[in-house]
Amino acid sequence: MSRAQKRAVRKVVVLLLFLIICFFFLAPYLWMVLISLKPKVDIYDPGKLLFVPTLENYRSIIEDAHILEYFKNSMLVSAVSTVLSLVIGSIAAYGFARFNWKDRENMAFMVLSQRMLPAMAIVIPYFLMAMFAGWLDTRKILVICYMLFNVPFTILMMRGFFEDIPLEIEEAGKIDGCSGWQVLKELIIPLSLPGLTATAIFCLINSWNEFVFANFLTSVKAKTVPTSVMLFLSVSGTKWGEMAATGVLASLPVIVFGIAVQKYMIRGLTFGAVKG
Amino acid sequence: MIKRYFKKKPYMTYIAPAMALMTVLTLFPTIFLWLISMTNYQLGWDLGRVKFVGLDNYIRLVSGRDPDFWNAVYISLKFMVITTAAEMIFGFLIGKLLCDSESRMKPIVFAVLIIPIVMTPSIAGNIWKLMLNAEYGIVNYFLAVLHLPRVTWLDADMAFTSVVLADIWQWTPFVALISYAGVCSLPTDQYEAARIDGGNAFQLFRYITLPSLRPLIFLAMIFRTIDSLKIYDMPFVLTQGGPGNSTEFLSLHIYRLANAQNGLIGRAAANAIILMMISSAVSKVLTYFQRKEM
Amino acid sequence: MKKRIFATVTALSMVILAGCGSSGQPAATQAPETTQAPQAETQAESQAETAAEEKTEEAAADVSTLEGWGAAVKEQLDGTKIVVSMASHPSTEAFQAMTDEFTDLTGIQVEWDVVEQTYLKNKQLLDFQGAHSYDVFMVDSFWNAEYGSKNVVQPLDDYLNDPEKTPEWYDAADLIPAYCDLGRYQGKTIGIPIAGETRFLAYRTDLFEKYDKKVPTTMDEFLELARFFNGKEDGLYGVALRAQRGIHFASGWLTTMYAFCDGMMDQKTLEPKIDDPGVVESLEWYLEMLKCAPPDVSTYTHEEALGAFMSGKTAMWLDATAIAAAITDPEQSAIYDKVAFAAPPDGPAGESAALADWNVSIPEGAQNPDAAWAFIMFMTSREKSLEYVENGGAATRYSIYENESLVEENPSFPAQLAALEKANGLVKRGLQWTPPHEQINQMLDIMGSYGSRAQAGEMTAQEACEKAQQDVLDLLGE
Structure with a gap:
């Protein structure tokens, strides 16, 4: 086989592999989109790919199930918790990045281990404490819970970004007479905007998808999109169409957003360890 | 002061x-x-009924009086090992493939890889449940079209595998994207030097790729082990811990004890403490190895 | 035929338990043997009471009609909003269909929170612990003892006894007493029955004709038939039952348990006896039945079981009457015209059938209990009962079973009544289908877990029952 032939074969093999990968990872999503557009009677017939698409499922979840209430709660909770976490977390990350002290790495590990807490374990005391405080079924308790994993995440990620900013820039600022806070505000934050964006995306996604806390701590007023899956279980079977429609609506914004900021996402996934 | x-x-x-x-x-x-783990508190009780029971809840767990506890520990660890290994291997291979290729499909593959990561797990779990349905699921439909035997995916023998499959679907892209970023940032000159010295592919991988990717591999591994140890949403919607106790992971065992059907909050809390101890032990070990030799 | 049904209804009304009225009579739960006598009395009594109520009605004439009552309620509660926590259930859908009318009449706004029944109790108990978001609970009769002992719901006797709040057109005496009894805890009424159910058999007439089979009358015949049909045709299985681990398995097991023994609990002392040979036998029988079910039966709740039967996968089905309407609905069922119903078969221990229902209750700490009561009045009244049943609600009133046109429309009514009669047989044996124990749900969960493990082949029925007994004793000893 000549070199050119080898190359061609290689190319075809890679292309095939890519197609398989895409198929495997995309299939459940496509299936969901398809189900959401299928009329009820066709859902139990998987082979039927030609059908008259209907938006009935979407109408039903918006008008009958009031799914937009869930979306409103999800958005508010995710947004508020993300903003708060970014502020508190970034400041701490700056401390970790710019100062050196004896227990620094131990403390950093402590932060990391908080990100690792199993939600299912910690939700029991949260439930009881929220009960005593009278905060059950409120958005604020969810905001607080989501900060539990968003703040450590922000610290870990932003630390990497801050460490990349050359010290000289800060020193130049200090010579110009800026105070520590001013340096942070005027110089560091604008420079680390890409990092903040990446962090924000992950905080938003994590809060948007969170299920355990939302399931246990809310009942009517503050319920969020992931808990809506319970709505679609009924005596006569799961309302797959409505559930799929909710899934499409819930994931569409995140997916579009995620693809748009792909580059930051990869960086975010590696905690800034790799400059994407 | x-x-x-x-x-x-x-x-x-x-x-x-x-x-x-x-x-x-x-x-x-x-x-x-x-x-709480040292009380007999049950959901809905007045505080007057709560009694201090010492370590009784823990003794109950480990002494076999809670028949599902050891099984939950076992399958949680098994799940952790299997999914982490599979996701690391597949993820790394995909990442490497992406980095080596100059195909025009690359942006599409990236876009596709992002979808499982951002999809709400509770909803994704339900879609899997529909796809894996023995009677009207698309997976069995395809198997039938290909003249392969149908599989009852969610019965006692297969449920665990199904959850593993769904987890691999959701989290391999995460590892793939990390590995992609890592592999692509490797300096090429080292490889050339090594190749000139006559190193084969395996040696290149063992002595250059692996050491330089070490921090990232550990990072991905820590995240995958811990996240799979505390998995909840996906099996909760997919199998509810059943059939039997075949997919009752620790998180689900806690849920089964604590939810209103049982409401045994005290026992569930003891279980939760143990889950916390296991997951912090695992992350301690991993971070220890990560820092060693660095 | 029709005549006979009415006769049955009347006969039933004579035998089944104590009356519902507002008499405040102690519930017959503890001593069902004595029910027959006081029961007739109560009937008479409540009639007398109705007459008495009529007199008071005249004084406050404005609530004697639905419209007048609506206006009176509107005056007080216009604009109030109540939050209703219900299971996804045909009766809930029927209520929902009637909501606009209720809001127009009374000015009370209704917000629905409808979830699947597995999660419903979780939501309600969690809410009870703090948020108090709900005004009305839909409660499974399985939970009544627990809710009663934990004070999750309020006693309703004051409402029932107040003719202003419970007007004559509501007609409490028309509610089937057996169901009312399920809504009592320690003599207090804590729930109003909305969806009564017993369990009965549905079978495929086409298959039974084709193979010349008869409707089973004993558990042995039932098992034999299940074995016969299992695999008889391509993709056909014997029977659809519930077997998902935990409460679902236990509930399915309980459906036929009393055919073999007096249950897993001594109902006088409330001592568990799950390792009783009869209980073991009943589990063995149930496991044999499950072998004739579709292979993924271990994931079945009532939903999947119903779905399997309706899609024509199984020849028989034994489950709740309340969800049976779907089977004869051409839009949902593939076998709607090839099906017939029968009372559950008898076992060695005698006649038995399940008896359970859903109640509506007012949770402790409800923000608007009066509006909640108005909602309950409207939705469960005799005035609205026809509309409710036509919208798909499950009946709990005599007047429904006696309604000729409904009987004609609903082919399963005669079998439902026959099943109710068998349920009555259980009562005659001095047993209540769900033992009124505060921790009954935890016990059923334990039994359902071991049952499911026995089904998976991890242990024998004997071992499962012994272990379950051990665990239950451990639980109660806490």
């Missing part, structure tokens, strides 16, 4: 708010959890 403290430790000004918040958010609940 406070001022002087902050003068002496200037970093405290920055990290104090976050640390204080973290303490409130985790330390208190953890202590509280310990306390």
